[in-house]
Amino acid sequence: MEEHNSELMITAPAAQYNLQTIRFIRNAKRNHQPVIPASFHTLLLVTRGRGSIHMKGEAPHSMGTGKCFLLRPEAAAALEPEGEGVSYYLLIFGVQTVKEGKEAKNLLPAKAELACTPFARVLELIEDMYGCTHVQEELRRFHCSVRFQELLLLLISQNQDHAAVNDKIGSVEWEGIDQSIRHIQQHYRNVLTVEELADLAGIDRWKYTRLFKEKTGLVPLQYLNGVRIEQAKRRLMRGEERLSDIAEHAGFTNEYYFNRRFKQMVGVSPGQFRRSHRDQPRVAAPFLEDFLVALDILPIVQYSHAKWGKQDYLALHHVPTFDELSEEFTALSAHNPDFIILRDRYQNSEYVQCRSVSPLCVLDEQSDNWRALLRMVGSYVGRSERAEEVIAGYEAKASEARTKLSSMSGETVAFLRISADFVHQYTDTGRGFATAVLYGDLGLCPHRIQKAEAVGNNARMTRLSLDELSMLTADHLFVTFDKWHSQADGEERALLQHPLWSALPAVRNNRVYEVDFMTWMNYGVISNSKKIDDILHALA
Numbered sequence: 273m274e275e276h277n278s279e280l281m282i283t284a285p286a287a288q289y290n291l292q293t294i295r296f297i298r299n300a301k302r303n304h305q306p307v308i309p310a311s312f313h314t315l316l317l318v319t320r321g322r323g324s325i326h327m328k329g330e331a332p333h334s335m336g337t338g339k340c341f342l343l344r345p346e347a348a349a350a351l352e353p354e355g356e357g358v359s360y361y362l363l364i365f366g367v368q369t370v371k372e373g374k375e376a377k378n379l380l381p382a383k384a385e386l387a388c389t390p391f392a393r394v395l396e397l398i399e400d401m402y403g404c405t406h407v408q409e410e411l412r413r414f415h416c417s418v419r420f421q422e423l424l425l426l427l428i429s430q431n432q433d434h435a436a437v438n439d440k441i442g443s444v445e446w447e448g449i450d451q452s453i454r455h456i457q458q459h460y461r462n463v464l465t466v467e468e469l470a471d472l473a474g475i476d477r478w479k480y481t482r483l484f485k486e487k488t489g490l491v492p493l494q495y496l497n498g499v500r501i502e503q504a505k506r507r508l509m510r511g512e513e514r515l516s517d518i519a520e521h522a523g524f525t526n527e528y529y530f531n532r533r534f535k536q537m538v539g540v541s542p543g544q545f546r547r548s549h550r551d552q553p554r555v556a557a558p559f560l561e562d563f564l565v566a567l568d569i570l571p572i573v574q575y576s577h578a579k580w581g582k583q584d585y586l587a588l589h590h591v592p593t594f595d596e597l598s599e600e601f602t603a604l605s606a607h608n609p610d611f612i613i614l615r616d617r618y619q620n621s622e623y624v625q626c627r628s629v630s631p632l633c634v635l636d637e638q639s640d641n642w643r644a645l646l647r648m649v650g651s652y653v654g655r656s657e658r659a660e661e662v663i664a665g666y667e668a669k670a671s672e673a674r675t676k677l678s679s680m681s682g683e684t685v686a687f688l689r690i691s692a693d694f695v696h697q698y699t700d701t702g703r704g705f706a707t708a709v710l711y712g713d714l715g716l717c718p719h720r721i722q723k724a725e726a727v728g729n730n731a732r733m734t735r736l737s738l739d740e741l742s743m744l745t746a747d748h749l750f751v752t753f754d755k756w757h758s759q760a761d762g763e764e765r766a767l768l769q770h771p772l773w774s775a776l777p778a779v780r781n782n783r784v785y786e787v788d789f790m791t792w793m794n795y796g797v798i799s800n801s802k803k804i805d806d807i808l809h810a811l812a
Contacts, residue, residue, distance in 0.1 A: 287379060288368045291420040294402050295364075296671075298664040299357035305350050306343075312364050313380065314343040315427075317388070317398060320660040321358030326350045333385050337660070340388035340427065342381060359664045361398050365420070381431040387489060388427065397423045399643050402667075411701075430489065448473030449480075449487050453495070460499045461523040466492050500524060501537050508546040509654070515542055540652065544631045547610040553653055556604050557613035558596050560635075561586055562796025563646055566662045567655040572607045579755045585791045585802055601625035613649060642708075642795045666797050670713040673804050676812045677714055684719035685710055685811075686746035686778075689733065689793075691754035692763040695741055696733040697721065705732070706750070706792045709803045716807075719746035742772050748811060749778035752789045785810040 292312060297304075299321070308314050316325075322336045327349045333341065335351070335358060343349050351358065367380070388394050401416045401423075452473040456464065469492055470480035484492050504522040507513055519530035534542045547553055557564055559575040565586050576582045576593035594604065602625045604612060611631040614623070626632045633652050635645060643663050650659030687706055689696045700711040700718035710716050721736065721743050736744070753764045767773050778784050787806050791799050 285379070286370065288370055289421070289424055290366045290368065291401070291417060292364045292366060294398070295362040296359070296402065296664075296667050297362065298359045298668050300351055300353055300360070301357045302353060304353060304357075305348070306362055308343060308349070308362070309364060311345045312366055313345060314365070315361075315363040315423075316341045316343060316349070317361045317363070317394065319359050319361065319395065320657070320664060321353055321356065323351060323353035323358055326352065327384055330384050338388060340386045340394070341384055342386055343384070359660070361402070363398065363401075363420070363423075379428055381428065383431070386427055386431045394423065394426065395647075396641070396644055397426070399641065445473075445475055445483060446487070448475050449483055452480075452484070452492075453488070456492075456496050456499055460496060460503065461521065464496055496523075497533055498537065501534060504530070504534065504542065505538075505545065508542055518542070540633070541631070544611060547631075554608060554610045555613060555653065556594070556607060556609040556611075556630075557649075558594060559583075559794075560613055560615070560649070560796075561588065562794060562798045563649045564653075566646065566797050567650055567653060567658050569653060569655070572609055573604065579758070580790060580793075583790045583794065583799075585788060585799060602629060605629045613652065642797060642800065646797060662797055666801060669801060669804060670709075673808055673812075674714050676808060677716065680716065680811060683717060683747040684745075685716045685748045685750070686719040686744060687750045687752075687792075688736075688744075689752055689754055690764060690767055691757045692759070692766065693757040695736045695767065697736055697744075698733045699731055701731070705795055706787075706803055707732075708795070709800050710750075710807065713800070714804070714807060719744065738770075738772055742775070745777050747778065747781075747783060749776070749784045750787055750792075750807075750810070751784060752787050752792050754789060754793075 292309075297306070306314070306316065318335050318337055318339045320337055322334070324332045325335050325341060326332050327341075327343065328347050332352075333339075335353075341349075397419050401419045452469045455469065455472055466481060467477055469484075470477045473480055475483065481491055484490075484495070488495050490498065500522040504518050504524075507518045507521060515530070516527045519527045522530065524530035524533065531541060534545070538545060553569065554572050555564055555569060556573050557571060558573075561571045561574050561583060564571045565588070571588065571591060573594040574582060574586070574588045574591045576595045578595060578597065582588070582593060592607065601612075601622050604626070605628075609630045611633060612626045612629065613633045613635065614626065616634050623632060623634065635648055646659050646663065647656065650656045687698045687710060689698065698705060698707045700707055700720070707718075711718050721734075721740050755764055758764045773779060785806070787803075791802050791806075
């Protein structure tokens with residue numbers, strides 16, 4: 273029988289886009305000019321604040337949270353922040369033509385201000401890249417490069433199409449689209465149809481919807497519902513007006529339809545949204561109290577554990593405790609929560625218990641990105657702006673600490689969790705708990721032990737035998753003691769009397785630093801900030 277082979281040719285792009293560096297600038301004040309290397313392109317993404325940006329050959333653009341700008345080589349940019357200033361990311365990248373005769377530059381949008389939606393996804397990609405800053409491991413650097421290509425694809429795809437269409441469409445049609453948008457914003461309470469809006473714009477119905485989506489990213493009725501939902505949000509935050517009245521004022525035909533649309537677009541019901549936007553909502557969030565306190569919310573209960581104790585570093589001395597191992601979640605009803613927030617790691621029966629007490633918000637357990645989690649909690653409780661302030665403050669602190677520790681180049685650091693039964697080393701690849709701070713935010717050099725059995729690339733920690741522990745030649749050693757397996761008081765510290773432990777280089781050189789268990793076995797911004805304090809106290 274004759275064999276037939278087929279081959280698919282993959283044509284490489286005419287240009288390569290190579291990320292050079294990421295910077296985060298916090299609270300830039302008046303007359304601020306970003307430092308941008310010549311011959312490089314730059315993406316500027318605003319995370320907080322407002323003002324204007326002035327670029328050579330461009331009319332001034334207004335700046336605000338969620339806006340993105342493409343700065344071309346040699347384009348001097350000056351920022352005029354308002355109020356307390358603006359915080360933003362700078363992504364500086366090079367463009368290299370790899371095929372002669374190709375117009376590689378055409379892939380990048382011609383305009384300076386870019387559509388940047390969904391903003392949460394764009395920010396997630398950038399923060400993932402920023403977390404790789406100063407990381408030397410080649411796989412993590414490759415990860416960062418791939419994320420940058422994802423970001424460019426997202427931005428280029430939603431901006432280049434619009435630019436192409438803009439070249440083909442007359443200004444009269446674009447003005448018609450703008451007029452219909454203004455009509456929606458002014459008359460959202462009325463019954464509006466696509467046919468009516470197309471007539472108002474003076475554009476054929478079939479063409480109007482396509483052009484409207486090019487302009488806004490949404491079809492007309494989606495945009496209309498978005499305007500209505502925003503109006504409803506404002507009224508929900510003002511007081512206790514009846515939901516039926518809010519629905520009617522926002523332009524929804526009935527309360528049922530309003531509730532359904534609101535939950536689809538916002539993620540929570542109107543009632544939950546109103547409760548979460550009170551000045552001080554009553555929230556129960558076991559083991560997520562770090563996030564609440566960072567957002568200036570006092571939790572109504574605090575997580576506790578029979579062996580591990582409480583999160584004492586949060587100083588919630590007068591807040592009642594809740595031990596999820598010994599108590600059922602229905603016990604939370606005694607504290608009258610407005611809502612409960614949990615990670616996605618519990619049994620279904622426990623979620624049922626919570627929902628019998630109050631509305632429940634479940635956060636994705638798979639995410640190790642505390643910044644994303646803080647934003648999720650901030651959005652849910654109406655503290656998004658505060659979340660951005662907290663993140664910016666942490667980034668500034670980490671950057672300052674990284675500078676102080678820069679003289680430690682080449683000195684290795686390891687982190688151990690020691691219990692009566694096991695010794696675990698946290699890896700630099702798993703991004704779990706403290707290692708994201710040690711090796712990611714602060715850029716310290718990890719110590720790796722070659723294990724007999726292969727360990728997954730994303731394993732948070734690896735269990736060490738005594739033989740493997742003897743190979744721990746790290747220059748500096750952070751340790752915390754886990755009481756989970758202890759049958760007697762202090763049993764978890766028995767290893768410290770073993771001759772093998774005394775022989776470790778870090779022990780001999782008095783470079784072992786004990787740290788608080790609950791602080792270092794946490795991933796919130798407050799615990800991470802305290803880890804930086806501990807690390808600086810030990811190493812700086």
